[in-house]
Amino acid sequence: MTIHIIISVFVFLMTMLVIFWRPKGINEVWPATIGAAIILLSGIVTQENVFDIIHKIGGASITIISTIVMAVILESFGFFHWAASRLASLAKGSGYRLYWYIQLLCFLMTLLFNNDGSILITTPILILLLKNFRLKPHQQLPYLLTGALTATASSTPIGVSNLVNLIGLKIVNMTLFTQTAMMFVPTLLGLLFMSCLMFVLVKKNLPKKLPGLSFDIEQFFFTKKFHPLTGTISVETKRQRTKFMLKIIGFVFIIRCSIFVASFFSIPIEIVAVFGSLVLLVWRWYFLRTMPFDILRKTPWHILLFAFSMYVLIYGLHNSGLTETLLSICEPIIEKGLFESTLFMGGLISVLSNLFNNHPALLIGTIALTEMNLDPFTLKAMYLASIVGSDIGSLLLPIGTLASLIWMHILKQNKVKVKWKDYLKLSLITIPLTLIVTLLMLYVWIYLFFLPNG
Numbered sequence: 132m133t134i135h136i137i138i139s140v141f142v143f144l145m146t147m148l149v150i151f152w153r154p155k156g157i158n159e160v161w162p163a164t165i166g167a168a169i170i171l172l173s174g175i176v177t178q179e180n181v182f183d184i185i186h187k188i189g190g191a192s193i194t195i196i197s198t199i200v201m202a203v204i205l206e207s208f209g210f211f212h213w214a215a216s217r218l219a220s221l222a223k224g225s226g227y228r229l230y231w232y233i234q235l236l237c238f239l240m241t242l243l244f245n246n247d248g249s250i251l252i253t254t255p256i257l258i259l260l261l262k263n264f265r266l267k268p269h270q271q272l273p274y275l276l277t278g279a280l281t282a283t284a285s286s287t288p289i290g291v292s293n294l295v296n297l298i299g300l301k302i303v304n305m306t307l308f309t310q311t312a313m314m315f316v317p318t319l320l321g322l323l324f325m326s327c328l329m330f331v332l333v334k335k336n337l338p339k340k341l342p343g344l345s346f347d348i349e350q351f352f353f354t355k356k357f358h359p360l361t362g363t364i365s366v367e368t369k370r371q372r373t374k375f376m377l378k379i380i381g382f383v384f385i386i387r388c389s390i391f392v393a394s395f396f397s398i399p400i401e402i403v404a405v406f407g408s409l410v411l412l413v414w415r416w417y418f419l420r421t422m423p424f425d426i427l428r429k430t431p432w433h434i435l436l437f438a439f440s441m442y443v444l445i446y447g448l449h450n451s452g453l454t455e456t457l458l459s460i461c462e463p464i465i466e467k468g469l470f471e472s473t474l475f476m477g478g479l480i481s482v483l484s485n486l487f488n489n490h491p492a493l494l495i496g497t498i499a500l501t502e503m504n505l506d507p508f509t510l511k512a513m514y515l516a517s518i519v520g521s522d523i524g525s526l527l528l529p530i531g532t533l534a535s536l537i538w539m540h541i542l543k544q545n546k547v548k549v550k551w552k553d554y555l556k557l558s559l560i561t562i563p564l565t566l567i568v569t570l571l572m573l574y575v576w577i578y579l580f581f582l583p584n585g
Contacts, residue, residue, distance in 0.1 A: 135175050139447035142166045146444060147487050151530045156540065159533065160433040160440070167440035170447040180450070184442045190401045191297030192435045194390075195245055197404035198291075201383060202248045203429045204411045207421065213376050215256045219263075219344055226338035227330075230274065233257065234326045237278045241285035243383050245292045246522075246534045247434075249282040254541045263344050272549065273333035275542070276557055280526055281326060283534045287318040287522040287569070291390055291400065294438060295490045296518055299497045303514045307394035314515055317576040321523065321569030328561055382414075383407070445494045457499040465503065469512060469582070470574055476500075476516040477570040481524025489525035489532050493517055512577055519569050527562045529554045 146166035150159045170176050205211070218236060222229035233253075240249040257278055261271040286293035290300050290310045300310055386407035390400045412423045448454075461479070465472040476496065483492035496517045500510055525531035529539055529551065542549055 133451070135173070136451040138173050139170060139175055139444075139451040140453075142169050143444050143448055143487075143491070147491070150488065150536070153536070153540070158433060159536070160437045163437050163440035163444070167443035170443050175447045175450055176443050177450075180446050181443070184439060184446065187301045188298050188438045188442055190399055191294055191301065192438050193401040194291060194297060194404040195247075195294045196430060196432070196434060197401065197408040198244045199248045199251075199434075200408040200426055200430050201386075201411055202244045202252055203426060204408070204415050205379060205383070206252070207415060207419065208376070208379060209372075210376055210379060211252055211256050213372060215260045217373075218260060222341060224341050226270075226341050227334070229341060230277070230330060230333075230337055231326075233274055233278050234281050237282035238285045238322065241282050241292050242289060243380075243387060245294070246283050246286035246532070247294075247537060249285070250279065250534045250538045250541070253278060253282055254538055255545070258542075258545050258547060265342050266338065268548070269336060270338050271547070272553060273336045275547065275549065276554065277326070277329045277333060279535070279538045280329065280558070280561065281322065283526060283532055283538075284322060284325060284523045284565075287322070287519060288315045290314075290518075291387075293522060294434065295493050295521065298438070298442070299493055299514060299518070302494075302497045302501060303510055305511050305514065306397070307400060308391050309511070310515070311391065313511070313577060313581055314518070314573070317572035318519065318569055320572050321519075321565055324568050325523075325561060325565040328564060329557065332557060332560060379411075379414075382411070386410075441490050442494065445491050445498070448491075448495065449498055453495065454499045454502060457495065458502060461499060462503060465505070465509070465513065469509070469578060472509075472513055473516045473574045473577075474567075474570050476513045477520040477524060477566060477573075480517045480520030481527065481566060484521055484525030485528045485531045488530065489521040492525070493521040496521075508581070508583055512581075515573060515577070516570060519566065519573060523569060524562065524566045527558050529558075 143166065146162045149157070149162035153159065171181070214236060218229065218232050221232050237249060237253050240252050244252070254275070257275055258271075261274055286296065288311065290296040290307050296310075297307075300307060386403060389403045389407075392398075393400050393403045412426065415421055416423060461475070464475045480489075480492050480496045483495065486492075497514060500513050500517070503510075505513065522532075526535065529535045539549070
């Protein structure tokens with residue numbers, strides 16, 4: 132082994148160890164940045180590589196940051212307390228009905244924003260809601276676990292809901308529109324299968340009848356905080372608030388659709404995302420008289436540095452010869468045909484994600500795919516199978532995704548105890564079966580509707 136291989140592998144492994152461990156709650160950007168700095172100073176990653184990295188991650192990172200900004204703005208409007216109150220109302224006292232509405236909320240939040248943002252939004256709201264219902268810890272746990280798994284896995288249908296998926300699209304030269312057309316239906320069915328399977332597994336721990344709320348979540352927020360239209364004490368009716376919130380949701384939905392239109396016409400999607408964020412900022416300033424400076428503090432700008440640093444680490448492994456090893460493993464199986472290669476790539480990225488986190492796993496796998504001299508169709512199909520492994524298969528362990536790490540951190544902050552055995556009791560059954568079902572559906576969908584001359 133050369134010195135470069137030793138350095139790149141050691142730095143990568145130590146970086147991932149610290150990210151998983153997070154001593155004293157350290158932000159994951161610090162170990163990633165330190166590791167990237169060591170790789171850059173050692174000369175393993177060249178200046179030309181750095182420019183290539185910036186080109187590939189720039190647009191994706193700006194898009195994700197913009198969607199998170201939109202989520203922060205919605206929070207200031209009281210949207211999430213309003214949504215939690217609606218969950219309680221829609222449940223109508225049924226613990227089973229509450230499960231399905233939580234599933235729907237987590238799915239929609241990920242589609243409207245992204246998986247990390249969805250976890251940041253839904254987890255605190257679920258904790259507030261479940262404690263308000265005065266549920267016992269063992270009754271809260273199924274809702275929190277299944278909600279987190281759905282929120283994270285729901286980034287699979289559309290690439291714009293996950294930072295690493297957007298970066299991968301740039302690498303394989305695939306539009307967001309094409310990715311969604313090939314991916315949305317089969318993965319949506321996979322997510323539905325997962326929700327049904329989880330319901331069967333946790334049903335015995337769900338309360339059939341919910342106790343009454345301790346207090347009205349929505350009314351508490353709007354009377355104690357501010358009126359979302361005037362900035363004063365709230366006197367508006369719930370109907371007026373609902374009408375106002377639906378307008379905001381409609382705008383976010385239009386921006387989301389515009390991103391796909393932009394991708395179809397090869398317009399940089401980050402332009403649309405930034406435009407949507409700016410409009411919401413102006414909207415908030417007009418109604419709440421709130422200056423936008425607080426957004427600078429609340430926006431997780433470190434995501435930009437984290438994405439860049441992780442990519443430097445991956446380039447270090449790539450330049451040291453890791454992708455050549457992956458090529459020797461992957462090529463014989465991919466040459467067998469679409470069925471075998473779909474299952475293999477999804478499984479391989481799942482394993483790598485649970486060992487090293489899904490960000491580096493998908494990036495390593497995607498770079499390896501681009502060096503196999505595959506035809507454009509096979510390259511895209513294998514990339515989509517990799518996404519399934521990265522977004523769903525990675526959930527086998529609670530350290531497989533950044534969103535899962537964020538989720539555990541939020542639970543710890545709110546003094547909610549979730550043990551590994553509680554997580555694994557659900558994930559060890561749910562995730563492998565969902566992975567296989569989703570990959571099979573992806574294969575059938577691509578074979579029937581997208582296979583050239585198929």
